[in-house]
Amino acid sequence: xxxxxxxxxxxxxxxxxxxxxxxxxxxxxxxxxxxxxxxxxxxxxxxxxxxxxxxxxxxxxxxxxxxxxxxxxxxxxxxxxxxxxxxxxxxxxxxxxxxxxxxxxxxxxxxxxxxxxxxxxxxxxxxxxxxxxxxxxxxxxxxxxxxxxxxxxxxxxxxxxxxxxxxxxxxxxxxxxxxxxxxxxxxxxxxxxxxxxxxxxxxxxxxxxxxxxxxxxxxxxxxxxxxxxxxxxxxxxxxxxxxxxxxxxxxxxxxxxxxxxxxxxxxxxxxxxxxxxxxxxxxxxxxxxxxxxxxxxxxxxxxxxxxxxxxxxxxxxxxxxxxxxxxxxxxxxxxxxxxxxxxxxxxxxxxxxxxxxxxxxxxxxxxxxxxxxxxxxxxxxxxxxxxxxxxxxxxxxxxxxxxxxxxxxxxxxxxxxxxxxxxxxxxxxxxxxxxxxxxxxxxxxxxxxxxxxxxxxxxxxxxxxxxxxxxxxxxxxxxxxxxxxxxxxxxxxxxxxxxxxxxx
Amino acid sequence: xxxxxxxxxxxxxxxxxxxxxxxxxxxxxxxxxxxxxxxxxxxxxxxxxxxxxxxxxxxxxxxxxxxxxxxxxxxxxxxxxxxxxxxxxxxxxxxxxxxxxxxxxxxxxxxxxxxxxxxxxxxxxxxxxxxxxxxxxxxxxxxxxxxxxxxxxxxxxxxxxxxxxxxxxxxxxxxxxxxxxxxxxxxxxxxxxxxxxxxxxxxxxxxxxxxxxxxxxxxxxxxxxxxxxxxxxxxxxxxxxxxxxxxxxxxxxxxxxxxxxxxxxxxxxxxxxxxxxxxxxxxxxxxxxxxxxxxxxxxxxxxxxxxxx
Numbered sequence: 001x002x003x004x005x006x007x008x009x010x011x012x013x014x015x016x017x018x019x020x021x022x023x024x025x026x027x028x029x030x031x032x033x034x035x036x037x038x039x040x041x042x043x044x045x046x047x048x049x050x051x052x053x054x055x056x057x058x059x060x061x062x063x064x065x066x067x068x069x070x071x072x073x074x075x076x077x078x079x080x081x082x083x084x085x086x087x088x089x090x091x092x093x094x095x096x097x098x099x100x101x102x103x104x105x106x107x108x109x110x111x112x113x114x115x116x117x118x119x120x121x122x123x124x125x126x127x128x129x130x131x132x133x134x135x136x137x138x139x140x141x142x143x144x145x146x147x148x149x150x151x152x153x154x155x156x157x158x159x160x161x162x163x164x165x166x167x168x169x170x171x172x173x174x175x176x177x178x179x180x181x182x183x184x185x186x187x188x189x190x191x192x193x194x195x196x197x198x199x200x201x202x203x204x205x206x207x208x209x210x211x212x213x214x215x216x217x218x219x220x221x222x223x224x225x226x227x228x229x230x231x232x233x234x235x236x237x238x239x240x241x242x243x244x245x246x247x248x249x250x251x252x253x254x255x256x257x258x259x260x261x262x263x264x265x266x267x268x269x270x271x272x273x274x275x276x277x278x279x280x281x282x283x284x285x286x287x288x289x290x291x292x293x294x295x296x297x298x299x300x301x302x303x304x305x306x307x308x309x310x311x312x313x314x315x316x317x318x319x320x321x322x323x324x325x326x327x328x329x330x331x332x333x334x335x336x337x338x339x340x341x342x343x344x345x346x347x348x349x350x351x352x353x354x355x356x357x358x359x360x361x362x363x364x365x366x367x368x369x370x371x372x373x374x375x376x377x378x379x380x381x382x383x384x385x386x387x388x389x390x391x392x393x394x395x396x397x398x399x400x401x402x403x404x405x406x407x408x409x410x411x412x413x414x415x416x417x418x419x420x421x422x423x424x425x426x427x428x429x430x431x432x433x434x435x436x437x438x439x440x441x442x443x444x445x446x447x448x449x450x451x452x453x454x455x456x457x458x459x460x461x462x463x464x465x466x467x468x469x470x471x472x473x474x475x476x477x478x479x480x481x482x483x484x485x486x487x488x489x490x491x492x493x494x495x496x497x498x499x500x501x502x503x504x
Numbered sequence: 505x506x507x508x509x510x511x512x513x514x515x516x517x518x519x520x521x522x523x524x525x526x527x528x529x530x531x532x533x534x535x536x537x538x539x540x541x542x543x544x545x546x547x548x549x550x551x552x553x554x555x556x557x558x559x560x561x562x563x564x565x566x567x568x569x570x571x572x573x574x575x576x577x578x579x580x581x582x583x584x585x586x587x588x589x590x591x592x593x594x595x596x597x598x599x600x601x602x603x604x605x606x607x608x609x610x611x612x613x614x615x616x617x618x619x620x621x622x623x624x625x626x627x628x629x630x631x632x633x634x635x636x637x638x639x640x641x642x643x644x645x646x647x648x649x650x651x652x653x654x655x656x657x658x659x660x661x662x663x664x665x666x667x668x669x670x671x672x673x674x675x676x677x678x679x680x681x682x683x684x685x686x687x688x689x690x691x692x693x694x695x696x697x698x699x700x701x702x703x704x705x706x707x708x709x710x711x712x713x714x715x716x717x718x719x720x721x722x723x724x725x726x727x728x729x730x731x732x733x734x735x736x737x738x739x740x741x742x743x744x745x746x747x748x749x750x751x752x753x754x755x756x757x758x759x760x761x762x763x764x765x766x767x768x769x770x771x772x773x774x775x776x777x778x779x780x781x782x783x784x785x786x787x788x789x790x791x792x793x794x795x796x797x798x799x800x801x802x803x804x805x806x807x808x809x810x811x812x813x
Contacts, residue, residue, distance in 0.1 A: 003609070010607035017599035018592055323590045326557050327647070330584055331607045333556050333573040503558035 007332060007341035015315060015345055024311045025353050028400075032304030032357030033364060039299030040365035044372035045291060047379075053287040054127035054251050055377045057191035061289060062147040064126040065254055065282025068119065068247050069231075069269060070200030073239040078165040079118055079199055082179060082233040084275065086158045088114035088137040089225035091208040102210035102221060103440065105466055110150045111285030113138035114205040116229030116278070118164040120171060121198050122190070126251045129192040132202070132284070133173035133185060135160050137227070143173040145188035147286050153185040158229075169193055179233065199236075200244065203229040203280035211467050214439035218469040224281055228268075232275040244276075254282065290468060293374040294382065294392050294461035297365035301396055301459060304357050305403055306425065308350050312404040313420040315346055316411030325504045335499040339412070343405050343492060351401035358396045359384070388461050395458035395477050402484045403428070403452065409491035413498055427452045427487075435471030444471040448480065455484035507533040507654040507686045509554060513563035516549055516710075523549040525710035526563070531688045531703075533654070536681045538701030538718075539690035540794065546710040547690040548586070551657050555584055567655055579608040583648030584657040588640040588664070593633025597624060597643050600632060601650060610651055618646040623672070637664030645673070655686040662696045674700045694794035706797055713797050718790065725793035730761045730769055733782035743776035744769065760786055 016022060056062035093104045117134020131145040133153070141153030141160065153175050161176040171193070173185040205227035211220050246269040268279040319325040332338050362384065370381070382389050403424070411420040431453035435444040448454040448471055456472035457464075457480030465473050472480060509531040516524040524546045531537045541547050552558045554565040556573035567575070567582050575581050591600050601615045619625045622642040627635065635643065641664050648656055661673055677700055681687045688705075691697055697704075704721060706714040714721065734740045737759055741751045749763040761769055766783055773780050 006606050006609045010603040013599055013603035013606060014592075014595075017596060017603070018594040020594055318592055321592075323587045324592060326552070326555075326586050327590050327604070329557055330555050330582075330586075331579055331604050333575065333578060503552070 004337060004341065007337055008345055010331070011338075011341045011345040012349075015349060018318075021311050021314065024307050025349060028304040028307035028311070028350075029353045029357035029360070031307055032298075032300035032354070033361045035300030035303040036298055036361035036365040037300075037368060040297055040368035040372070043296060043369065043374075045289075045378075046373055047289050047291075048373060048375060048377065051378065052251070052253050053289070053378065056127055056147040056286075057129040058146065058148065059377055060147075060380050061287040061378045062127060063251070063283040063285055063287045064128075064147070065248075065250050066115075066202050066204035066284055067269070067278050067280030067282075068121070068124060068198070068200060068202045068249050069244050069276060069278055070119075070121075070124065070198040070202075070247065071242045071244055072196050073199045073236075074196040075239065076165075076167050077120075077199060077236065077238045078163065079120075079201075080161065080163045080179075080233070080235045080237075081118055081201055081231050082161045083116050083135045083158045084230040084232055086114060086116040086135055086137060086203075086227065086229045088205060088227045089208075091223060091225065095210050095221075095223075097210070097212070097221060100212055100439075102212040102219075105209035105211050105220075107209065109285070110136075110139045110142055110152070111144070111283070112206050114203070114225070114227030114229075115142075115284070116158065116203045116227070116231070117201065118162050118173075119200065119202045120164060120166055120190075120193065122192050122194055124198055124247050124249055126249050129190040131164070131171035131173075131188045131190045131193075133162050133164055133175070134202075135162070141175050141185065143185045143188060144284070145171070145190050147284070149188050151186040151188070154183070161233075164199070166193070166197070166199070201229075201231045201234070201276070201278065203227055203278045204284050205281050206283035206285075209467070211441070212439070213441055213444065213466070213469070213471075214437060216436045216469065218467060220467045226279055226281055228277065228279045230275055230277050234274070234276070244271075246278075248280075248282075250282070287378075288462070288465075289378045290465070291374065291379070292460050292462040292473075293366065293369050293379050294362070294389060295459045296374065297362050297369055298358055298392070298396060298459045299365075300361050301358065301400065302428075302456075304354065305400055305428065308354070308400055308404040309407040309424045310421055312346060312350070312407030313411035313417055313424065315342065316408045317415060317417040317420065319412075320415045323504075329504055336496050339492065339496050339499060342408060346408055347401045347405045350404035351397050354397035354400035355393065357400075358393045362389070362393060382461070391477065392459060392461050395481050399455040399458045399481055399484055402481070402488045403455065406452070406484070406488040406491050409488065409495040412495040413491070424452075428455075429453075432456065432471060436469060438471075441466050441474055445474040448472050448475045449483060452484055452487055454480040456480065507568055507684070509655060509657075509686055509688060510566045510569075511550065511554065511563070512565075514550065514553055514560055514565055515562035516546075516553055516558065516560055522710055524553065524560075527707065527710065527712055528563075529705045529712060529715050531686050531705070533686045534681055534684050535702035536677050536687045536689060536697075536700055537703045537705060538694075538697040539688055539705050539707075540694055540697070541690075541692065541707040541713070543692050545692075545707045547692075547707065548659055549710075550707075551584070551586065551659050551688075551690065554657060555582070555586075577608040577610075577651070579604060579610065579651035579653065581651070581653055582655045582657065583651060583653040584659075585641075585644040585648045585661055586659050588637070588644035591632040591635075591640065591643065593631065595632055596629050597632055597635065597639075598628040600643065601647060604647055604650055608651055614650055614652070618649045621649060622646040638666055638669050641665055641669070645676070654684075656680060656688065658687075658689045660690055660692070662691060662693075670696075694790045698790050706794065721793050722788060722790065725788035725796060729786035729788075730764070730766045731782070731784050731786045732759050732761055732769065732773070732780055733757055734759070734773070734778060734780040736778050739776070739778045740773060740780065743772055743778055747772050 053061035114137040119132035121130035122128040140155030143151040163174040207222040431451035
C-alpha cells in the first residue's frame with residue numbers, strides 16, 4: 001500500500017534527478033542574492049546629510065514644529081484649559097502643479113492635521129521629549145508622547161476642556177465637555193522630563209501633502225498650512241504661575257524652507273480678557289523618509305522569480321514530452337493526488353531555496369545599503385530577528401514559492417513551455433509597468449489587488465504608502481500574498497479539472 | 505486476484521475517427537498472447553483504455569476483475585510498456601525506476617533487481633538521453649517488471665532490439681507466461697511473434713478479426729493443400745486439374761494442389777506417368793495466415809508495391 005508520502009517521494013526524485021532543474025533552482029537563489037547586492041550597491045541616499053527632520057528621544061527621525069505658549073515649572077503640576085476653537089486651514093482636494101494634477105493625500109495617521117492642546121516638554125528645542133493632550137482637527141482628542149506614543153481619547157472637537165497632570169515622571173491626561181465631569185484618557189511616561197520642564201498650550205498644523213503618481217514616477221508636494229486655536233479658563237495648580245512666553249518651536253531647516261517659499265514666520269499670539277489666540281504652523285510626529293531599506297535590499301526577488309517560473313513550468317510540461325505523463329498516471333491513476341504531490345514538492349523546494357535567497361540577499365545587501373546612506377537616524381537599524389523583517393523574508397519566500405506552483409499549474413493547463421513561461425512572467429511584470437504608468441492611486445491599487453504583481457508587496461517592511469512610485473506599495477503584504485494564493489488556487493483547480501477530464 | 509484481462513464491447517472515438525469499435529476479448533494467464541494488427545488498427549488505444557489513461561466511450565476493460573483506475577499501487581498489479589521513449593532524457597535510468605518504485609511503495613532493492621534482469625545494471629547511472637533504442641526498450645521493460653505484477657501489457661516490445669535482444673525478449677516472455685502471468689504483447693508484425701505467442705488476438709480497424717490459438721490458426725490456413733515437387737509441371741497440372749483439383753504454380757518445380765488428399769494425388773500422378781520427387785502437406789506460415797485474415801481490414805490499402813502492411 002502506497003500512501004501520499006510515496007507520491008511525494010516520487011515527485012521529489014523526479015525533481016532532483018534532472019540536473020538542469022536543480023541548477024536553475026539554485027540559480028534562482030543565487031540570482032536573488034546577486035541582484036539584491038547589485039541593487040544595493042547601485043542605490044544611495046543623502047537624506048542623513050541634508051536632513052529635513054530632527055532626531056527624537058528614541059534616536060529616530062521626527063518632525064517637531066509648532067507654536068508654544070509656555071513657562072518653566074519645577075516639580076508636579078496640573079494645567080487645565082478650555083480649547084474654545086480650532087480652525088485649520090482649508091485646502092482643496094486637488095491642485096494643479098508643474099507635474100500636472102495633484103491629489104490631496106488621504107493619510108489615516110493620527111499625527112496628521114491641526115492640533116490645539118496642552119504640552120509638557122523638555123525645553124523648547126525641536127525634537128525634545130514631551131507629552132501632549134490635544135484636540136485634533138481630524139482624529140478627536142489624542143494623548144501623544146515622544147513622537148511615537150499615541151492614545152485616543154473621545155472623538156470630540158472644540159470646544160473641549162483638557163487637563164494635563166505631571167506626577168514625577170508620569171503625565172496623566174483628562175478631557176471634559178463642560179469642565180465639571182472629567183474622563184481620564186491615559187498615562188504616558190516621556191523618555192526625559194527634567195525637574196524643571198516647560199508647560200503650556202500649543203497649536204500645530206501639519207503641511208498638506210499632494211501626490212501625483214503615474215508615468216513611472218511619483219511626486220509629492222507639501223503645502224505649509226496655518227491653524228488657529230483659542231484657549232481660555234487657563235488654570236495651573238501646584239506651581240507658582242509666571243508670565244507666559246511665546247515661542248515658535250522650529251526645526252533647523254524650517255527657516256530656510258519658509259524663506260524659500262517667501263512665507264512670513266507666522267506664529268501669532270494675543271491675549272484678551274483671559275482668552276489666548278495662538279496661530280501655529282508645523283507638524284509633530286514621526287518622520288517617514290519614504291524609502292524602505294528592507295524592500296531595497298530584496299531587489300533580486302524579481303530576478304529569482306524568473307528562474308523559478310521556468311522550473312515550475314518545465315516540471316509540468318516535461319511530463320507531456322514523449323508521453324511521460326502516461327507512466328505517471330499509470331503509476332497513480334488518482335490524478336488529483338499526483339497534482340497535489342507535485343505542488344507540495346515543487347512549492348516546498350521553491351520556498352526553501354527562496355528563503356535562502358532572500359535571507360542571504362538581505363544579510364548581504366542591507367549592510368551595503370547602510371554604507372550608501374540608508375543608516376540611522378533616517379533609517380533606524382533593524383535586525384533580522386525583528387518580527388517585521390522576519391515577516392518580510394518569510395512572506396517574500398512564500399510569494400516566490402506560490403508563483404512557482406502557479407507556473408506549474410499553467411504549464412499543466414497549456415502543455416506548452418514557452419507559452420506558459422511567457423504568460424506567467426507577463427502576469428507579474430505587465431501590471432507593474434501598467435500600474436506605474438496609470439495616474440492616480442485608485443486604478444494602480446485595484447490592479448495590485450487583481451494581479452500577481454500584488455505579491456511584490458510582501459517585500460515591504462513599511463506600511464502601505466501612496467507617495468511611492470512602485471505600485472505595489474499601495475497595498476499591504478498580506479493582501480498581496482492573498483492575491484497570489486488565490487491565483488494559485490484557481491490555477492490548480494483548473495489544472496485538476498482538466499487532468500481529470502482529458503485523455504493522456 | 506484472478507489474473508486476466510477482460511475487454512467487453514470497448515469503444516473509443518477521437519475527433520470523429522473510430523479507433524476502437526466494439527472490441528471484446530479475454531486474455532488468460534499462463535500463455536503469451538499476441539495482440540496483432542496493422543498500424544492504426546487500435547492496439548495502442550486499447551492498451552491505453554485498459555490502463556485507464558484514456559476514457560472509453562463505451563464498454564469496459566477490466567484487469568483482474570477490476571477497473572484499472574480503482575487499483576491501489578497499480579504497478580504491483582499490472583506492468584505496462586507503452587512508449588520506451590517516455591523517459592526524461594536528463595534523468596538517470598535508475599532514477600526513472602526509483603520514482604516509480606516510490607510512488608507504489610515498492611522497495612528500493614527491486615530497482616536494482618529489475619535493472620539486472622534486463623541487463624541494464626552497468627548503464628543504470630547514465631542519463632536516459634544517452635541510451636540506444638534497445639536500451640530504452642530494456643528500461644521500459646524493467647519499469648513494467650518493477651512491481652512484479654501478475655499482468656503484463658507490452659506495446660511493441662521487440663522494436664529497436666538487436667538480434668541478441670530479440671532472442672532475450674522471446675525467452676523472457678515465455679518464462680513470464682510459464683510463471684502463470686497474463687502476458688499481452690502487441691506487434692504489427694506477425695513474424696515477430698511466430699515462435700513466442702500461444703494465442704493471438706488479431707484486430708483491424710478497431711474490430712476483432714480473430715481470437716484464436718496459434719495452432720488452430722495455422723491449421724485453418726493450411727487447409728488440405730499439398731505441395732508437389734515435379735520436373736514436369738505442365739503434365740502434372742493437367743492430370744490433377746482434370747481430377748477436379750485447384751493447382752497453382754509456386755516455384756520452378758513445385759505446384760500446390762488444393763482439393764485432393766495426398767494419397768489420391770500420388771495415385772493420379774503415377775497413373776498418368778508423371779514423375780514426382782516429393783509430396784508433402786503444405787504448412788502455411790503465420791504471416792500468410794495473418795495476411796489472409798487482415799487483407800480486408802487494412803485501414804489504408806497498401807500501394808501496389810506492397811509494404812509489410
